[in-house]
Amino acid sequence: MNAMNVQKASFLSVLALAGAISAANTASAQNSDRNGSNADAAADVLIRGAKVYTVSGRGTLENADVLVHAGKIAGVVQSGAAGLQIPAGARVVEAKGRPLTPGVFAGLTHIGIEEISAESSTVDANVDFKSPAWDQKWRPEFDVTLAYNSRSTLVPVMRIEGLTWTVLAPGAGDSIIAGQGAAVALDGTLEQGSRAVLDGSRSLFVKLGSESEKLTGGSRAAGYMLLDQAIGETRASGPVGQDALLHAAGRTALGRYLSGGRVIFEVERAADILEVLAFAERNHVKPVISGGSEGWLVAKALARAKVPVVLNSLQDLPSDFDRLSSRLDNAARLQRAGVLIAFSSGENHKAYSVRQLAGNAVAHGLPWDAALAAITANPAEIFGQGAVRGRIEKGQVADLVLWNGDPLEVTSAADQVWIGGRTIEMRSRQTELRDRYLRQAKAH
């Protein structure tokens, strides 16, 4: 199918949809451009005349319209095509050539499970029973998403920066299996815990490498020893005895990942990455490397095994002996080798710096389109969301961001964000503080 045909097909579908909407709506209120009120947040939206980065096979459309209906993308068409009718009742946003991208992935974070890092009463990100290394009880059944508070002050702070979804990753506790996490949309609706979890995103988090040494009696090799023990318990048919690492619930939980489940291995060193690849193959889990500072050294092996890497592209110092070979072009080299990459800053309150990660990766050799994909379509793919989010494509969830400039540039900001088609009010606790104190600054 050539480009013209794609265009025409989409265009027709918009017209068809427009008819359906007209029938359903008698009101014809058209709000041009930004409107922050919540009352009509779920109305249909036509974003007109945007530079649309589809992050799909269609590439970038210089001047296109995107129609949002019932929370999903109903059509993406070139602007200016004769005969396009605005659906009655739809909010029309004039993009005036501004860039429109899919909602940005916030990374592996504690958004909504950690309010103030140093205040333990506000942190639910990890489980730590303080058991000594020789008397460990592992809890792979620990599901950190049950603590998710969609009303966290971090949620509005992040989403008005264009971040529309994140993966809640359990933090380090007292076993190398940190527990389970999953993706949530940052729409802030009060759907607590497991109900907010996006289908197909559930993952198990395992911490290996030097970070795990205190949990393994001092050697990273013992991490594999303990993992093998836990897997043995999971697969055992009879009782597992008093020295078991796992409770019955833990055996069930871990067992679910041993037939192709997604397991996020936090490792940095090249040798550890290769060891994880071998371990994953042996135990039939689907690995994702998180960290991967030395990934570029084993990029070909990662590509062959089709194992994605979630990385911080700013990691360039030999921060420890697991990361001696850190380089600013790690992302570029991995991508060139054919590894699927996504960015995560490792930050919680600064999760918005993920765009800066992408921009810096471009400055160090990553193609611009690949950098945008690494904060949109790629993480969606890695966390089982590829069919529903991460691209501007008909049928995808309408997580969209209209920017005032280059979406990867630090001087750019989101003008308007939509999550699940809902127009996000561009306010947060931070903008309230700003507005309170800005008045006197402007008086100068």
Add this chain to the structure above:
Amino acid sequence: MPSAATLIHGGTVLTGTGSRLDGADVLIVNGRIEAVGKNLRAPEGTTIIDAAGRWVTPGIVDIHSHLGVYPSPGLKGLSDGNELTSPVTSNVWAEHSIWPQDPGFEAALEGGVTTLEILPGSGNLIGGRSVVVKNVHATTYQAMKFPGAQQGLKMACGENPKRVYGSKGQAPSTLMGNVAGYRQAFADAQDYRRQWEKYDRELAEYQKKNSKDGAGSDGGDKKATPPSPPKRDLKLETLADVLKGDIRVQMHCYRGDQMATMLDVADEFGFKIVAFHHAVEAYKVADLLASKGVCAAMWADWWGFKVEAYDGIQENVAIVDAPAGSCAMLHSDSEDGIQRLNQEAAKAMSRGVRAGLDIPPERAIRWLTANPAKALGLEDRIGALEAGKNADVVIWNRNPFSVYALADEVFIDGAVAFDRAHPARKPPSDFLLGQPNEEELP
């Protein structure tokens, strides 16, 4: 480092004094800025660098770094930034903890950082003396020290000291305990200073008497023995030097109300706080800071990691910059952030512009150059491209207020300290030498 006469020709020059000159030249002779302007005539033998399409700024000054004292790799044996054995350790000097082979120095250099202040950490009320260094590769810290720069004194407000000592069951465990700690320390310093002043007076009297009486006098003087000096106390000596104005107070302080408290404490004892660092809430007291002539060193967008950082906003720097007489600065406090201070300034600038404040690049560059130079007391020597100043200069491949900007060349005292086109000339840290770092595996 060798410094040849150099003409950086035809770039967009941000002078650091608030001006932007398009298509202008910067002439470097004998390690100093000779002239800045259009169509400068270069002496014979001058190296000419074509900067058309590129941007030229003063070298970046980071007023808050722990490079060398908390180096990479972050090993126990190299972590020497916080002497957490007493809430007042004004006797320790950060320079004695610096590991000059920290690879973070060269990473910072690639980001255009030419001068940095290295401070002790913030676990103590009074953490010790800081040092200002030039970002030159050296085997000893002495070779890095900025000649003639004053030392600073690191002090810390807020949560860190009260947490560190409160958790040990010692004072301070509260904010009021913190303030009592600073006040007692300076009260002791006042007393110590009086002892030395008394001794100096007595000594002068004694010397005067002896010289007047002359040799061989038989005047039967009761003061025939010289006065004995007070015992030196290294903690109080530092604080007495602060009271004399010889050491500059750089104070870690997040909350606006705590800054106001500390300004009162400083007034009580007659010393000056030069700058508040990590000033997350400086925007709440921007007018107070400007009227007192106190600088604020800030991050662009850090917040929320503790409750005293909960009210951080991304317009902080821009709001602090707004009043007349303000002194806003970007600082890193981070081996990562120091590599991209231009990007931090870009974020802060764009947030200010978006909020309706008028901040062109020629104004924002001061946050990284002239303002920290002033807070270090080095405004006559660095922080601006002006005749007579040290030739600390960065040539950027484009507008530095961009995520895509990279420093092409960095000059320190007129010498090429970094040249992106010739990475092999870069002196690697001893630590990185011989580490397997180049070959991809099959």
